[in-house]
Amino acid sequence: MLKPKTRIQERNSRAILEAGLEVFAQQGYRGATLDEIAVVAGLSKPNLLYYFPSKDAVYAAILSRQLETWLDPLRMIDPAGDPVEEMLAYVRRKLELSRDYPRESRLFANEVLQGASRLLAGIEGPLKSLVDEKAAVLQGWMDEGRIAKLHPVHLIFSIWSLTQHYADFDVQVRAVLGTGHDPYDEAGAFLDHLFRRTLSV
Amino acid sequence: MLKPKTRIQERNSRAILEAGLEVFAQQGYRGATLDEIAVVAGLSKPNLLYYFPSKDAVYAAILSRQLETWLDPLRMIDPAGDPVEEMLAYVRRKLELSRDYPRESRLFANEVLQGASRLLAGIEGPLKSLVDEKAAVLQGWMDEGRIAKLHPVHLIFSIWSLTQHYADFDVQVRAVLGTGHDPYDEAGAFLDHLFRRTLSV
DNA sequence: GTCTATACTCTGATAGAC
């Protein structure tokens, strides 16, 4: 990416990343086109390519920008806190991410679904380390009898899958629920209930 | 699609549907190319287009072929059975689908993720009807105090999300678990435990 | 019925005017 120097460069760089997020999240890498991204960003295609050298560069910039945000909620689990409340707070934070950043969720979903070749190479190590670290915390809580004994890694998977479902499969959720529902409101209550029952000893 | 008459037509039609499933499931509709499908099917591109008039026709044929299989496990829930065991059996059937037909799962995931425009138009009604019907059965069980009181539709969503996660995000699951794990084996035990705790009164 | 050749469109990327 071009290092932004002027106000107009700053604005255009942002517009491209924003438009790219929109289009890549809906179509996946191969399905997305620079034409569409340029239109959404309000630029010509050559102008877009003045800021980023290639389609791949746009995609990589967007992916890496979102990574931290995506893993932060897991990092925030506090080994010194109350186990059940820590887990329920994690579920809430993840559900809020799905509600407030559904495009980011779908971007990752597309990426993983399509093999994650661009993503996993870079984060496989750190991701596994973080999960292992937190799984050890959960295991400790289980050994102390403070939460129910379950496979800790699959417990983390279950939180990812249940919360991200509402962003990734949004159109299906809304189609099945019908009108007059607030999916995230209902999901919040449902998941709180589900994990409280599941985790309590 | 061409109505198969000869043995060679039968074989080629199958090969195209099989190859299309493979490629569409990994790339989504727009990301998939006829070139790739033809190569996987072992045919030339024009020959592929002799059997199906267009890319869209191949895709539509594959989608509709898989729909029944995908909804059958939900249909099989028996209102006259034991509530908790019926639900756990449903979870098992869905997990087996993910294990045995991961490409079909990813095909639907891509489709829904990318807006489901080709799918929902055709099945929105039937899908919602089926879910509503089974949600009423669950609600009845809850009213009778035979399973825990939870939002029945979100309960169904939770089963979809937890089971399909293992097919759709397979590469992430395996990357995080590391080697020496059988994801579906562990997931079976985990989900059985989770839903037994969640549903028991 | 199947293949080769090809038409035509879309896509990513570049050159060069302003």
Add this chain to the structure above:
DNA sequence: GTCTATCAGAGTATAGAC
């Protein structure tokens, strides 16, 4: 810095030989 014009390659689809 941004635009118009354009290229090469990939993409869907068709024509016509065999």
